[in-house]
Amino acid sequence: MRRPDPSLGELRGLADPKHVTPYLTANLTSQMNKTPQVIYQHLTMAENATPSVSLLLDIAKRLPSLLEGFREYVHSRYRKETARHNYNYIRRHGQQALTNPTYISKLTYKQARHLLLGLAALRDYLALMGMREHAEVLDSYLKQLRKLAPKPTKVKLLEYELDKSIIEKALNEVERIVKSGAAYTTKLAALTAFFTGLREPEIVYLLQNYPRLRKILEDGAVIVELGFDRRSKKAWVTIIPNDLAEMIEEVHRHRLSIGMNLVKDARDRHGLHVSIHRKSHAAILGPFMSENEIKLLQGKVGEIMVKHYTKHLRELARRYLEAYKEYIEKLRTEWARAALLSMQVVEQTRRDSPLPSASA
Structure with a gap:
């Protein structure tokens, strides 16, 4: 059974609960099935987009140029298999996840888990590269994405x-x-x-x-x-x-x-x-x-x-x-x-x- 789309209230919490505008969150919902490029163009037109959203979009925009350094970083820090998963999931799903918060809810539990681990590694890499504001915003965004990610079948x-x-x-x-x-x-x-x-x-x-x-x-x-x-x-x-x-x-x-x-x-x-x-x-x-x-x-x-x-x-x-x-x-x-x-x-x-x- 497909997980229901998150409510407007959940979406508001994804960027900045205090400042994100109803205009922005409402249009996030309407654009959730669009491509990352369309979502990016749409969000940049929001006149009063919050700094948090702007930083997330900036990460998405710069991601292709960050990938090579990120690949070297994860291979130096993690075991080979973990590093490979972190890199591949960011390369394939990173921009979609950063520009469309509901994207993760359409993945399987296993895919979402790998993506979240990849985003956490990307957060640490950004902090290492001196992009501390970007890393902090991504850390906050991650906490909200975990709420939207598919849950595993519980086996105690x-x-x-x-x-x-x-x-x-x-x-x-x-x-x-x-x-x-x-x-x-x-x-x-x-x-x-x-x-x-x-x-x-x-x-x-x-x-x-x-x-x-x-x-x-x-x-x-x-x-x-x-x-x-x-x-x-x-x-x-x-x-x-x-x-x-x-x-x-x-x-x-x-x-x-x-x-x-x-x-x-x-x-x-x-x-x-x-x-x-x-x-x-x-x-x-x-x-x-x-x-x-x-x-x-x-x-x-x-x-x-x-x-x-x-x-x-x-x-x-x-x-x-x-x-x-x-x-x-x-x-x-x-x-x-x-x-x-x-x-x-x-x-x-x-x-x-x-x-x-x-x-x-």
Whole structure:
């Protein structure tokens, strides 16, 4: 069902709630199906258009000349895929969104989300380039656009506990990878995804830096302080079973290589889907933890909430162990043994490799 067009009152709030004229907002409504060029020409004819509107139109007018610098900016700040989305959505939809506030309501939820993220990146780029007034106006405009953007179909986090299929998918994926001929580190990445619900870069960070990260031992579990800051996404803390901690320690004891592309390669070569394991993690913990407690472990809460829940980490660890009880037993009796077969192959290969000669 198409989202209804915003009311005149909503449109008035898009530029400047105190000063935008009825003439301007009424004609925004009448012109909402026109091309950006027509809308631009129409708005510039409004004799008493507000400074806010004028600055938005100026951004739209100058956008083609800003694109090359914006592209370099997003690629220097964000991951490759995020940067590509930010740039492409601004290039394709930027002028329409800046000149017609109702444009975003006609996009899908996913398209609108990418566009809003692109506009937020454009706002930061304008501020960096010294166009602070433009950036401030765009920031205010963004807040109003978010109200008009299509909303997602609501799926509450804890409802995943009812969806047993997502846990089964995760279990089947772990079983397949762990019992395959994949490298030990690949199997470890899959197990870490299943037991932590972390994102790809966070899994790599945990595995690479495990020996030096601060930890709390809690009777069968290890609470690990990550402190992983990726600008927009932060992973503060995670909990893992003792058995998984010992497997990670084996990597460092045997000095196995953990590259930055470990999880990406596991996805491309062995079908590891981190998104499935994040949902499975939420589903397994759902009956034992609150929504915010799960968000804490998945890196979805801000600093203030983190400080509140750090007082209860030992209690969270106890509930984590209760939630994952049957899967920890599976790790101990089946998965760890299957993964260690790969470690034995590595050790055998090292023993069979000839030592370098003295003259080498």
